[in-house]
Amino acid sequence: QVQLVESGGGLVQAGGSLRLSCAASGRTFSDYDMGWFRQAPGKEREFVAAITWSGSSTYYADSVKGRFTTSRDNAKNTVYLQMNSLKPEDTAVYYCAARTYAGSYRRLSNYAYWGQGTQVTVSS
Numbered sequence: 001q002v003q004l005v006e007s008g009g010g011l012v013q014a015g016g017s018l019r020l021s022c023a024a025s026g027r028t029f030s031d032y033d034m035g036w037f038r039q040a041p042g043k044e045r046e047f048v049a050a051i052t053w054s055g056s057s058t059y060y061a062d063s064v065k066g067r068f069t070t071s072r073d074n075a076k077n078t079v080y081l082q083m084n085s086l087k088p089e090d091t092a093v094y095y096c097a098a099r100t101y102a103g104s105y106r107r108l109s110n111y112a113y114w115g116q117g118t119q120v121t122v123s124s
Helices: none
Strands: 002-007 010-013 018-024 033-039 044-051 058-060 069-074 078-083 092-097 111-114 118-124
Touching: 002 010, 002 092, 002 111, 018 033, 033 069, 033 078, 044 069, 044 078, 058 069, 069 118, 078 092
Parallel strands: 010 118
Antiparallel strands: 002 018, 018 078, 033 044, 033 092, 044 058, 069 078, 092 111, 092 118
16 A cells, blocks of 8 residues: 655646645555646546656656656655646646556556645636
8 A cells, every 4th residue: 555645736827836746655655656647627637747666767748748847756755746837727636646557657547546636726
C-alpha cells in the first residue's frame, strides 16, 4: 500500500505558476513510476505527466508540454509538478498516482494508488 497526499493547489491568474507536491508514505516510493492526472468539471480524468522511478524519463500530455515539468526526490518521498504559463483550461482537480501495472503511462487503469486531489483554478 502507498498513501499519497497532494498539496500546492490554489487560485492563480492566467500566465501564473503553481508547484504541486505529492508526498508518499507506506511502501518504498522509489519502487514506483508516478503519474499526474487532472479532472475538470464534467470531464473525464486525463493524463498530464509521468516520471519513471529513477526520474530519468518523463512524459507529458501535448496540452502541457513545454509548460509543465514533473520531477521527484526519492529521498523525500515526494513528486512534484511545476506548472508555468497557466491557462484557464488548466483548471481542474489534480491527482498524483503510483503506477503498478506495465503498459502506457497514460492509462489510468495502470495506476492502483491515488491521492485525494488538489484543486487548481486559473482565472482569466
